[in-house]
Amino acid sequence: MAKVAFIGLGVMGFPMAGHLREKGGHDVTVYNRTASKAAEWAKKYGGQTGATPAEAAKDAEFVFTCVGNDDDLRSVTIADTGVLAGMKPGSILIDNTTASAEVARELEAAAKAKGVGFIDAPVSGGQAGAENGVLTVMCGGDPATFERARPVIDAYARMVGLMGPAGAGQLTKMMNQICIAGVVQGLAEAIHFGKQSGLDIENVIEVISKGAAGSWQMENRYKTMNAGKYDFGFAVDWMRKDLDIVLTEARRNGAKLPLTALVDQFYGDVQAMGGNRWDTSSLLARLDKK
Numbered sequence: 001m002a003k004v005a006f007i008g009l010g011v012m013g014f015p016m017a018g019h020l021r022e023k024g025g026h027d028v029t030v031y032n033r034t035a036s037k038a039a040e041w042a043k044k045y046g047g048q049t050g051a052t053p054a055e056a057a058k059d060a061e062f063v064f065t066c067v068g069n070d071d072d073l074r075s076v077t078i079a080d081t082g083v084l085a086g087m088k089p090g091s092i093l094i095d096n097t098t099a100s101a102e103v104a105r106e107l108e109a110a111a112k113a114k115g116v117g118f119i120d121a122p123v124s125g126g127q128a129g130a131e132n133g134v135l136t137v138m139c140g141g142d143p144a145t146f147e148r149a150r151p152v153i154d155a156y157a158r159m160v161g162l163m164g165p166a167g168a169g170q171l172t173k174m175m176n177q178i179c180i181a182g183v184v185q186g187l188a189e190a191i192h193f194g195k196q197s198g199l200d201i202e203n204v205i206e207v208i209s210k211g212a213a214g215s216w217q218m219e220n221r222y223k224t225m226n227a228g229k230y231d232f233g234f235a236v237d238w239m240r241k242d243l244d245i246v247l248t249e250a251r252r253n254g255a256k257l258p259l260t261a262l263v264d265q266f267y268g269d270v271q272a273m274g275g276n277r278w279d280t281s282s283l284l285a286r287l288d289k290k
């Protein structure tokens, strides 16, 4: 059992912190910007709350963050009341936010200056993965720090990998999002085509999902896509944030991402249709629009 702090109790963070308490058996202190959510978490799982990120992180051996984007992350880590103001030397900061590789390197340097270890640890698996404690966690950092953090991360993960130095976890998550963008657009086009052809989509997917075209997106999203239901899941606004991180990194490293850039524009169209909070599978809504 370790002393742990968790900052950011959103769709992902709330259940992840819950697994650290229930499955990991850790002593967990939480902080959330909207304090009522922290109180709700403490009531549900039986932990403590801190008034600021620094206060929640005081005395913790492991501090987790899971907020929105790079700037949100800076405000809960390196700002005056951020976790680094409260963390003790020898402790480890583990960031589960999907952010840039640049901010991961920046945080590792800021942590190092205080004798604190850092791991960037973005996740994949969505809300259901967080609730069931079966996320895939892509880590960046030094091996010794990773080996200490890994057993704690295990509480909410099915797969945890060290991908390289600080920032490598975020770069891996970028590859993950590039794959998703292409797969979802392909699936949306196939279902759109099938409908135009008058095929029974359920019947078709039942067959082709067992062949080379099968994917997580096909298995988990075809029913709702076929029903035109998108008011759940991983929001288009979040995907656009992630693709912006990817395309910025690609401009830096020279990678050619023509399909990803196109799908990013398609998600812009979905936002213009009012789909900011729709699931990423709503690329089909854009094609089906009369």
Ligand SMILES: NC(=O)c1ccc[n+]([C@@H]2O[C@H](COP(=O)([O-])OP(=O)(O)OC[C@H]3O[C@@H](n4cnc5c(N)ncnc54)[C@H](OP(=O)(O)O)[C@@H]3O)[C@@H](O)[C@H]2O)c1
Binding pocket: 008, 009, 010, 011, 012, 013, 032, 033, 034, 037, 066, 067, 068, 069, 071, 072, 073, 075, 076, 096, 097, 098, 099, 123, 124, 125, 126, 127, 233, 234, 235, 238
């Ligand atoms: N949802 C998914 O399926 C999914 C899957 C994989 C990865 N992710 C990534 O995981 C991260 C969190 O996603 P989520 O779905 O949990 O988001 P969310 O439900 O919107 O929660 C965001 C959390 O961050 C806090 N926050 C945001 N800005 C902040 C700031 N400036 N200062 C302090 N706290 C701040 C929010 O506090 P308040 O409660 O006060 O707003 C909330 O606790 C994102 O980077 C996302 O891309 C999400």
